[in-house]
């Protein structure tokens with residue numbers, strides 16, 4: 001099977017890396033930056049000369065341009081048979097209307113797909129091949145269209161928020177005497193372990209298990225409350241949603 005990426009930016013790169021070795025061939029296009037060629041060289045795929053060639057040769061076209069570019073590429077991709085749309089804030093109906101001849105699936109992935117530990121919200125009816133590809137990239141959740149924006153604000157953007165938290169905690173460790181790289185290693189591995197715990201325990205239980213009454217973690221959590229950490233995350237999700245909805 002041939003998978004063609006229309007757009008070769010951050011998300012196309014993450015998905016293509018995750019799919020590497022699982023498909024017969026990957027094709028890439030861009031708008032002239034050369035990123036398609038770089039990805040093709042990295043992953044052993046091919047940068048094509050046009051979106052029309054991509055649509056003609058690919059069994060599955062992954063629409064990985066910014067939402068505002070949809071109108072630019074629709075005509076060129078008219079021959080696409082299966083379209084997997086990654087477009088943020090763009091409904092399945094909108095993309096299906098743009099590609100009336102194609103089977104269209106809407107997918108909202110996050111960056112974890114690069115290491116096959118992503119979250120992928122899906123609307124539409126992927127065939128077994130496409131479903132298998134998506135499942136190989138992480139945790140697939142079928143989601144009603146109206147919930148996509150809120151889900152995107154949580155799972156699409158959250159890798160950046162969590163990375164910020166890791167960065168801030170590691171920086172604080174370095175400011176208090178730890179070697180910078182060691183501080184990051186400690187926090188990254190702690191994050192990975194905590195993620196596994198959170199799969200089987202409620203977040204509040206994890207918090208309580210670490211923060212014994214009167215202890216140092218409790219003091220840290222109180223400081224986070226005083227500084228408005230919870231409100232700050234809420235504001236981040238709201239700001240993402242507002243930007244998404246224009």
Ligand SMILES: NC(=O)c1ccc[n+]([C@@H]2O[C@H](COP(=O)([O-])OP(=O)(O)OC[C@H]3O[C@@H](n4cnc5c(N)ncnc54)[C@H](OP(=O)(O)O)[C@@H]3O)[C@@H](O)[C@H]2O)c1
Nearest residue numbers: 007008009010011030031032033035064065066067087088
């Ligand atoms: N980044 C994320 O974490 C994330 C998460 C979920 C969903 N998404 C969705 O994924 C899509 C892509 O986001 P991104 O972050 O990867 O954006 P990006 O890094 O800006 O990449 C966009 C890509 O589209 C290409 N492009 C623009 N016009 C084109 C055209 N006419 N033909 C072919 N390619 C064209 C650009 O080409 P050049 O390289 O030449 O500029 C670039 O390679 C968006 O719709 C976004 O909502 C992203």
